Amino acid sequence: MTSEALxxxxxxxxxxxxxxxxxxxxDNFLTVASEDWKNICQTLATDKKCSLTYLRNFTGTDYPExxxxxxxxxxxxxxxxxxxxxxxxxxxxxxxxxxxxxxxPAAIWYxxxxxxxxxxxxxxxxxxxxxxxPEDWVGHPLRKDYKQQETYRGIPTTRPA
Amino acid sequence: xxxxxxxxNAIGRTILTCSDGLAVTFSHLFRKPITxxxxxxxxxxxxxxxxxxxRGILEMDQELCTGCSLCSKQCPINCITIDxxxxxxxxxxxxxxxxxxxxxxxxxxxCVEACKFSAIRHSKEFEGTVSDVNRLxxxxxxQPAPVAKPKKGEDPVLKPVGxxxxxxxxxxxxxxxxxxxxxxxxxxSE
Amino acid sequence: xxxVIRELGDEQRELVLNMGPHHPSTHGVLRFVLHTDGExxxxxxxxxxxxHRGLEKIAESTTYPGYVPxxxxxxxxxAMFANEAFSKAIESLSDIEVPExxxxxxxxxxxxxxxxxxxxxxxxxxxxxxxxxxxxxxLRERETINDLIEALCGQRVTHHYVRIGGVAYDADDNWxxxxxxxxxxxxxxxxxxxxxxxxxxxxxxxxxxxxxITADDAVGFGLVGPNxxxxxxxxxxxxxxxxxxYPKLDFDVPIGAGEKGTVGDCFDRFVVRxxxxxxxxxxxxxxxxxxxxxxxxxxVSRKIKPPKGEVYSCVEGAxxxxxxxxxxxxxxxxxxxxxRSGSFSAMSIIEHxxxxxxxxxxxxxxxxxxxxxxxxxx
Numbered sequence: 001m002t003s004e005a006l007x008x009x010x011x012x013x014x015x016x017x018x019x020x021x022x023x024x025x026x027d028n029f030l031t032v033a034s035e036d037w038k039n040i041c042q043t044l045a046t047d048k049k050c051s052l053t054y055l056r057n058f059t060g061t062d063y064p065e066x067x068x069x070x071x072x073x074x075x076x077x078x079x080x081x082x083x084x085x086x087x088x089x090x091x092x093x094x095x096x097x098x099x100x101x102x103x104x105p106a107a108i109w110y111x112x113x114x115x116x117x118x119x120x121x122x123x124x125x126x127x128x129x130x131x132x133x134p135e136d137w138v139g140h141p142l143r144k145d146y147k148q149q150e151t152y153r154g155i156p157t158t159r160p161a
Numbered sequence: 162x163x164x165x166x167x168x169x170n171a172i173g174r175t176i177l178t179c180s181d182g183l184a185v186t187f188s189h190l191f192r193k194p195i196t197x198x199x200x201x202x203x204x205x206x207x208x209x210x211x212x213x214x215x216r217g218i219l220e221m222d223q224e225l226c227t228g229c230s231l232c233s234k235q236c237p238i239n240c241i242t243i244d245x246x247x248x249x250x251x252x253x254x255x256x257x258x259x260x261x262x263x264x265x266x267x268x269x270x271x272c273v274e275a276c277k278f279s280a281i282r283h284s285k286e287f288e289g290t291v292s293d294v295n296r297l298x299x300x301x302x303x304q305p306a307p308v309a310k311p312k313k314g315e316d317p318v319l320k321p322v323g324x325x326x327x328x329x330x331x332x333x334x335x336x337x338x339x340x341x342x343x344x345x346x347x348x349x350s351e
Numbered sequence: 352x353x354x355v356i357r358e359l360g361d362e363q364r365e366l367v368l369n370m371g372p373h374h375p376s377t378h379g380v381l382r383f384v385l386h387t388d389g390e391x392x393x394x395x396x397x398x399x400x401x402x403h404r405g406l407e408k409i410a411e412s413t414t415y416p417g418y419v420p421x422x423x424x425x426x427x428x429x430a431m432f433a434n435e436a437f438s439k440a441i442e443s444l445s446d447i448e449v450p451e452x453x454x455x456x457x458x459x460x461x462x463x464x465x466x467x468x469x470x471x472x473x474x475x476x477x478x479x480x481x482x483x484x485x486x487x488x489x490l491r492e493r494e495t496i497n498d499l500i501e502a503l504c505g506q507r508v509t510h511h512y513v514r515i516g517g518v519a520y521d522a523d524d525n526w527x528x529x530x531x532x533x534x535x536x537x538x539x540x541x542x543x544x545x546x547x548x549x550x551x552x553x554x555x556x557x558x559x560x561x562x563x564i565t566a567d568d569a570v571g572f573g574l575v576g577p578n579x580x581x582x583x584x585x586x587x588x589x590x591x592x593x594x595x596x597y598p599k600l601d602f603d604v605p606i607g608a609g610e611k612g613t614v615g616d617c618f619d620r621f622v623v624r625x626x627x628x629x630x631x632x633x634x635x636x637x638x639x640x641x642x643x644x645x646x647x648x649x650x651v652s653r654k655i656k657p658p659k660g661e662v663y664s665c666v667e668g669a670x671x672x673x674x675x676x677x678x679x680x681x682x683x684x685x686x687x688x689x690x691r692s693g694s695f696s697a698m699s700i701i702e703h704x705x706x707x708x709x710x711x712x713x714x715x716x717x718x719x720x721x722x723x724x725x726x727x728x729x
Binding site: 171174175177178179181182184185186195211212213214215216235236237267268269270271283 | 413414416417418419420421423484491494498501502503504505506509511519520543546547548550551552553556
Binding site for chain 1: 586
């Protein structure tokens with residue numbers, strides 16, 4: 001499907017649960033409420049006409065001024081050759097979301113990375129622990145208000161001048 | 162029976178395919194070797210054989226630098242520190258310090274592209290081992306002097322590539338370099 | 352190596368074995384925790400992060416042109432593709448047009464880089480499985496490519512050649528002739544490679560039917576590039592979502608056919624890469640024959656400020672889709688950059704496919720999945 005046809009089809013499929021963005025530049029995306037997050041992803045991944053079976057990229061962005069973290073899933077369908085960007089927003093303090101790892105196994109590691117770098121935890125995730133940073137690291141580096149700890153296990157984290 | 166036949170077939174295939182591979186290896190006996198013995202058993206020094214665009218350790222010509230700081234603004238990792246002060250009496254801008262931290266530099270060439278006066282450029286030197294990381298901070302200003310004021314339309318007089326940095330490298334690694342040449346000459350006399 | 356024997360109850364025990372982080376066959380600093388029962392693995396859990404350099408955090412404090420040299424460091428074997436992916440993202444965000452000659456040069460340099468990267472991969476696969484000669488042969492060819500690329504852009508590994516809006520340096524006819532000369536020589540080497548190692552019975556037996564990845568698993572875990580194609584999924588970004596000059600070029604996409612065993616086994620992943628070498632040569636030849644004259648860089652101001660928005664841009668690198676997700680807030684610095692790398696997803700499937708494998712086969716799996724530690728850790 002072309003991207004316009006896909007957008008129309010998804011609008012018909014999901015009804016008023018979706019919000020479409022009209023950005024100044026770049027890609028179009030679809031924003032859903034975090035409660036519907038898992039169900040909508042499930043629907044879009046399994047629907048015959050969408051068949052978005054490939055989770056291309058899954059990441060988060062921190063927006064401190066909105067007090068929210070935005071999760072972005074880039075999905076794609078090899079058979080239909082179309083892609084869709086699905087987004088949701090969750091609050092920064094209680095950063096919890098449903099896991100997508102049952103739908104796309106690739107999400108297991110992507111969610112671990114989001115947990116590690118942005119501090120979002122995922123319900124029912126099979127193996128939620130830090131992936132890139134050490135287990136006992138303090139803080140989540142990709143949050144905008146992150147301050148690097150001065151020493152890690154007695155080792156300074158910056159080069160002495 | 163079938164399994165046994167497959168077993169011996171596999172052995173046969175192994176011998177055949179391995180000898181195919183060995184034939185290729187054998188043919189290399191009659192080809193020209195491309196290996197060059199280390200260190201640099203070449204007709205010319207290796208730095209002279211590198212291509213024109215090769216990006217080695219940075220060097221700065223004090224006679225050409227206008228102290229405009231364009232290079233340090235372009236540098237993504239801030240490895241260039243420039244100190245320019247205005248002389249209160251003569252109103253001249255004096256270049257006090259021009260330090261490049263080669264230990265930080267990632268040889269991307271953005272500073273060279275930013276410089277309009279060809280003052281900073283890549284040499285072809287690439288060997289820069291030191292025992293202390295702070296020795297890699299090289300100050301290219303020997304005596305604080307007024308900055309260059311190039312006239313429009315005048316081509317800058319460029320020094321040979323590498324002639325500036327080579328001196329600093331020799332300074333930086335002087336003890337080690339002397340020692341090795343001493344042992345070399347000692348070895349010859351014996 | 353430390354070992355622990357874990358009691359699982361019902362007189363069941365397993366040996367927990369640590370492999371890495373410094374192990375000759377883990378291709379960089381990468382650790383595996385192996386849960387084994389005798390010589391057979393229950394599972395192998397990859398532990399990554401030893402090479403985390405915070406490339407995504409660094410992006411928040413550099414300018415757009417200043418971040419391009421950092422992209423060289425995403426993967427030390429395919430700097431050209433990372434340069435291109437990031438440049439492409441910024442180009443599509445701020446509507447910069449790339450001149451045709453620059454697109455041709457990007458394709459030539461990219462395919463040379465792909466050959467160099469595949470040379471290392473194929474060499475490493477054979478070396479990890481015990482044959483050292485092919486590695487040396489292929490490294491010799493890579494050396495020539497590195498020399499060519501150094502003559503083009505001045506660096507052998509961290510190229511910083513593809514820039515936002517075009518490429519940094521033009522190639523003269525002499526350089527193009529040298530590339531052609533190299534191709535003439537290299538195509539003979541590819542033929543030779545078949546005899547030298549590809550169909551060697553010992554190597555085939557080590558790889559055929561080992562660690563089969565089905566097409567569904569490959570798509571589900573997000574495998575890309577040669578790993579995906581080896582599982583029988585006919586997908587190549589260069590052909591199916593064309594960018595740059597690729598729509599004008601004619602080339603085949605090799606896919607895994609189960610030549611010596613099952614579709615998606617280690618041998619397919621190996622042989623797909625060998626076949627890709629030839630296609631890359633074909634692409635370069637076409638580029639050299641058709642390259643037009645003209646500018647090499649578009650109209651780009653020194654300060655790049657893309658409008659507010661976001662973009663996901665990807666190119667077909669040597670390890671498949673190398674994507675970058677850039678969020679711009681309208682300032683000189685990116686708000687968020689995220690790298691999507693082939694090695695990351697390839698690494699995530701290892702835990703799933705390792706059940707029932709022999710410990711020695713894990714080496715074949717790591718090598719044929721072509722996992723590069725810096726790319727997973729970023």
